[in-house]
Amino acid sequence: MATPLSARSFLDALRDEGVTVVEVGDWEHHNRNHKGPWGPVHGIVVHHTVTTGSTATVAICRTGHAALPGPLCHGVITKDGRVHLVGYGRANHAGLGDDDVLRAVIAETSPPADNEANTDGNRVFYGFECENLGDGADRWPAAQVEAIVRVCAALCRAHGWSVRSVIRHLDWQPGKVDPRGPGMDWADVQAKVAKRLGAKPPGTPLPLPQAPKVSVSQLAAAARKDPKAAGTPVSYAGTRTVEAALVDAGLLSKPLLDGHFGTATVKAYAAWQRRCGYSGAAADGIPGKSSLSKLGAAHGFTVTS
Structure with missing residues (x-):
């Protein structure tokens, strides 16, 4: 200190x-x-x-x-x-x-x-x-x-x-x-x-973590659902990574949203799409492979189909 x-x-x-x-x-x-x-x-x-x-x-x-x-x-x-x-x-x-x-x-x-x-x-x-x-x-x-x-x-x-x-x-x-x-x-x-510094080198550092994988089809399906109709946000494996990336990009306020893909995430993802140059129906908050791959490249996950 x-x-x-x-x-x-x-x-x-x-x-x-x-x-x-x-x-x-x-x-x-x-x-x-x-x-x-x-x-x-x-x-x-x-x-x-x-x-x-x-x-x-x-x-x-x-x-x-x-x-x-x-x-x-x-x-x-x-x-x-x-x-x-x-x-x-x-x-x-x-x-x-x-x-x-x-x-x-x-x-x-x-x-x-x-x-x-x-x-x-x-x-x-x-x-x-x-x-x-x-x-x-x-x-x-x-x-x-x-x-x-x-x-x-x-x-x-x-x-x-x-x-x-x-x-x-x-x-x-x-x-x-x-x-x-x-x-x-x-x-x-x-x-x-x-x-x-005149000191001995430290021990071996922790290995570089493998980039988590995110399924674009699973994510898109979750985003298309209506969280309000279901009463709760829609869960999907890997959302935590996507939402953390949106927070890091300054588009989502909370650091983690407990693995849910709800209306706040759809809105944040639409903002990401606009940042990537999409507009209109192409910036609807439903992830596509191109925009998701750009998010992953910037924030440490890979995209599967």
């Missing part, structure tokens, strides 16, 4: 670790502090962006979008290894995660498998978004991985933390798979951070 570094001390810590820093606008004063407290901080969360192109990636991480205002992190690590500072203070990056994982971070022990979304991570973590499509195929360049190592080592050094204070988004929030892809070996990242 620690008081957040001042913005200037944060910048100095990164530069002292050999990080190439780009200061973006008024990053020192760009935050979401009016929405809740920032600190005490306990660790660092590493994400991937599901975007391509450094300029566009930095822009969206700084400003966010209507449903999820920026900043979406403190720093954006682009493929060339530069770290673009886009905000400082509370940021919309970690969302709700598992309190057991937070306790493990505080204790600096290996995190358990995350199975709850009940704790505000935006208050207690530094967040770094890394430019990557997140499709499991987009390669992580060596310069980008080295920047991640140096960023994490810098903040651990500044706060006196061990490498166990650094976690992946997939360790924190159920349904997440980031960061992943060729060139991203988390055990190697941890070992390199530990080496920079």
Whole structure:
């Protein structure tokens, strides 16, 4: 546990670790502090962006979008290894995660498998978004991985933390798979951070979870039913994943809706379809394979027929 570094001390810590820093606008004063407290901080969360192109990636991480205002992190690590500072203070990056994982971070022990979304991570973590499509195929360049190592080592050094204070988004929030892809070996990242800190590498991290599978036909059938007529929302296997993804996309207010596909989910899914460019009858809240596959690619599930 620690008081957040001042913005200037944060910048100095990164530069002292050999990080190439780009200061973006008024990053020192760009935050979401009016929405809740920032600190005490306990660790660092590493994400991937599901975007391509450094300029566009930095822009969206700084400003966010209507449903999820920026900043979406403190720093954006682009493929060339530069770290673009886009905000400082509370940021919309970690969302709700598992309190057991937070306790493990505080204790600096290996995190358990995350199975709850009940704790505000935006208050207690530094967040770094890394430019990557997140499709499991987009390669992580060596310069980008080295920047991640140096960023994490810098903040651990500044706060006196061990490498166990650094976690992946997939360790924190159920349904997440980031960061992943060729060139991203988390055990190697941890070992390199530990080496920079003059410590032994930690044990083997938890394996990357398999992406859950969602049946588009089953989901569409559930969405077509009238929950009001039945008296209760319509249940279907896998809805928890879809609804969690809609929450993460800023289209549904509750983190989980207990495995139901009711009217709120239909409305949220229609908003997702419109975001994908559909309109009229094509944005009726009934999932189709194309829009569902896009949601899954962004939020960690695969689609079956």
